[in-house]
Amino acid sequence: MHIADGVVAVPVIATTSAIAVAGLGLGLRSIDDTRVPQVAVLSATFFVASLVHINLGPSSVHLILNGLIGVLLGWAAFPAMFVGLLLQSVLFGFGGITVLGLNLFNIAVPAVICGVAAREVIATSRPAVAAAVGGVAGAAAIAMTAMCVAIALALSGQEFLPAAEIVVLAHMPVMAIEGLITAAAVVLIKRVRPDMFPSRRTVAPL
16 A cells, blocks of 8 residues: 555645644644553554555555554554554665655544544444444545545546556455454454543543
8 A cells, every 4th residue: 555656746745745744743642651552562563564565556455454553543543654654665665755644644544534433432332333343444444545545646647547446446355354353353452451442431531
C-alpha cells in the first residue's frame, strides 16, 4: 500500500501531507506516559506486518492492521504509523520520503475513522458482538485505504486509472484477512486486557 516517490501529483501530496501533519499533532497530544508502551508495541506490529509485501504497479499489497490499531489507539495511530512508515522508507526503500505524508494519510485516516466508529461498541459489547464489529472495522479500514490510494493515483493522471482499479481489486482478499485477524485480536484483548478498550461511560474525557 506504499506509493513510491515521483508517482503522485504534487497538489495531491501537499494536501494529504498537510492533513497528515495535523493528524500527527493531534495524535501526539493524545499520548501520555502510560500509553507510550502500547503505542510503541503497535507501531512495531505495524512495521513488521507491512514488511512482507507484493509489488503491484506503483503500490503494493500487504497486511496493514490499521483497523485494529485505530480501534486501540484512536488519534495516536498517526504517530504510531508514522514511525513505521519512516523506518520502512529509510531502511528498506518502501514508499519514499516525499510521499511519507501521503502514505500516512492513506493509512492513518481510515484507522482513526474506523476506530472512532467501532471503539465504544467494542468496549461495551459482549465478545461475539465486539468481534463482529472489530472484523468490520478491520475490513473497512483496508477498503478505505485502498480507495484513498486509488483516488490519489486517479487524481494524478488518466494513465494511472488502470493501476487505481487494480489496487482496489487486489485488496479485496486483504480486506477479508484483516477482518478475521482484527476480530480474533479483539476477542483476545477483551479477555486478557479489557482495559485497552476504555468506554466513555467509565472514563472521563481528556
